[in-house]
Amino acid sequence: MDVDDLENIQSSHSYNLTCPGESLTSSQSFMRGHGTYVDNEEVVASVAGTIQRVNKLISVKAIRSRYSPEVGDLVVGRITEVQPRRWKVDANSRQDAVLMLSSVNLPGGVQRRKLESDELQMRGFFEEGDLLVAEVQAFFADGAMSLHTRSLRYGKLRNGQLVVVPPILVRRLKSHFISLPCNVDLILGLNGYIWVSKHVKEIDQEGEQGFDAEAVYSNINDEIDIPTRSAISRVTSIIHILRAHFIPLTDTLLLETYEWTIEHENHTTDLLQQDFGEAMVAYISSTG
C-alpha cells in the first residue's frame, strides 16, 4: 500500500517538479514538510520547486528562495558587522552567517591560540563591506551558519567584481574555483554570489609556510591591465545574460560561451544588447 503511494508520487511527477496548488499525496499516509500545506486531507504544494521526500515527510524545495546552506558548501559573503570575537557575514541566506575569530587564519603561523591583541585588531583582518570566500563549517542552534577560512584558498577577495545570481543557478561542481584561459578567475559561491577576478598564479598564492598576513588581508588591488579588465566585464555580462535566461552555470558552459562571444562580438558592449544575448543563449541550447 505504502509502496504504491510512493510510486504514485514519483510517477505522476516526472522530474519531481511541482507548482503551487498541485496536490502531491494523501495527508493520512504522509507528513507535510516545508513548502506544503494540507487541504481536504491532501498534501498540496505551496511553492514551485522540487519534491523531496525523507521517509514519510514530503517537502518542496522552492526554486526561487534564499540560499539554504549545507556543511561543506563554498560561499562568497560580505562582512556586515564586526562583533566581539566574530564577524557577521551576509551570505544571501535567511540570516547572517557567523565567522568566528577562531576560524580564520591569523598572522604568524596557521595554528595558534587567539590572543587578545588579535581581538583588538579584528578590523585589520576583515572590516565592514569586505568580501570573502569561505566554507560552511557548522550550524548554530538557531540555524545560522558558521563559516571558516582555514585554508589558503579562502579569505579576502580583491582584484575583481561581484555578480549576484539566484542560488539555484550555481550547481555543485567538482571545484568552485574556475580559471578561464582569458586570465580570469571565477569563484562560484553556492549562495549565488560569484566573484570574477584577475587570474592569480598558483605560485603567487600565499604559501602555507610563508603565510603573509599583509598579503592575505590586503585591500590593495594588483595592477590590472585593460585586456584583463574587459575580460572580467565580459564574463560578468555573460553571467548576467545566463541569469536572465535562468541557465545554471557550470565551468564548461562558461568557457564555451566565452569562446563563442570572442568569436562573434565586435565590441565588449555587444553583450549588453538583447539580441546578442539571445543569439548566445540559442547557441548554448543548440550545443546542449
Next chain:
Amino acid sequence: MASISKAEKSYIQAGLLADPPSRADGRSKNVFRTISLETGVAPLANGSARLSIGRNPHDGSGGTEVLAATKLEVEDIGPGSQGLDSGRIECTVSCSPAAYPFLSSNALDELQYDYTTIMSSTLTHPSLRPSNISILQGKKSWLLHLDVVVLTDSGNAFDAMFMAARAALCDTKVPRTRAVEYRASDSKLKGKTSSGGIMGAVLDASSSKDMDVDVDVMESSSFNTRVHSKATDFELPDYWDEGEILDGKGRWPICITLNIVSATHFLDATTPEEASVSSRLLLMFSFPSDSSTSKSQLYGMRTLGSGEFSVSQLSDLLKEGESYAKEVWKALNSQLDEETALKLKEMKRF
C-alpha cells in the same frame, strides 16, 4: 546601501581612470543603461508613468524602477489654507523598503526626506507652475500631488525619478471646469417649496475653456460679465476626454547626475559605482521648445558627497551636463510623443 569593500572601490575607480576607461558592465563613461518608459499605468491617477533603467528585459529583475503619479485635488483658498489662486504642486517621494533592504526604517525615512526635498524644491518652484490649475479666483484651485515611488534602486535614482516625474506630468490631464453661480429665481419667491428654487447658472470659468456645451440656459438668464466675480462653485462638465493637458509640457526639467571621480566624470552609475565616487553633481535642465532651440534652462543644481569642486571645474561640468541632458531630453520627448500617439490610436478605436 550595502557598503562595498575597499578593494572593490579601488577596482572601480582604477577602471574609470584607466585609458580607455572601463566599467563593470563594459559601458563607456557616458552611456546610459537601457531605459524603458510606460505612461498611464495608474488608472485612478490623473497622470502616471513607470520608468526603469537597466532592467532585465527577460525576467524584469535588476535595474532601477520608479513609479510617478499625479493626482489633482480641489483646494479651498482662504485664510488658514495654503491654497493659491494659481494652484500649487506638492511633491512627495517614498521608497519601497524592498528597494533598500539594508536600511533601517529611520534611515529609509531620512532618504525619503532627502529625495523629497530635492524633487520638490525643483518641481514646485513658481516658475514651473502650470497656468491651467486654477479653478475660481479667490475661492478654489487645484492642488496637484506628485507622488514618486522608488520600487527598486540599482543606481541613478535621481535621473530616474525626474524622468518619471516629467513623464507623469506630461501625461496629466486637468479636468475641465465651469464656474457656477447660484441665485434665487423668481419662482422661489412665488412658490412655497424651497426645493428646486435654486437655479444653477453656468458660466465659463475662463476664456481658455471655451466649450460648446449647453450654455444656452445661462444666456437666457441675461447675465453680464460681472457675474464672474460672483461665481461661488464649479462643476465638471461631461466631456469625451479626461480633460486638457497640463500646461508646461515643454518645461518640466529632467535631471542628469554627473558622478565625479577625481578629474573625470561618468553617467548612470550603478549602486557599487555610486558607492565608490566621492561626489555627485545633480543638474536639472529643461529645453523649452517655445524659445530658441538651443536655449536651455537650469532649474536646479545640487552636489552630493564629500568632494569639492573649483568654479572652473564646475562651469566645465555644467557645459558637459547640458549636452548630456539635451540628449536625454530629446530621447524622452520622442518616447513621450510615441506614447501619446499610441494612446490616441487606442481612443479612436472606440
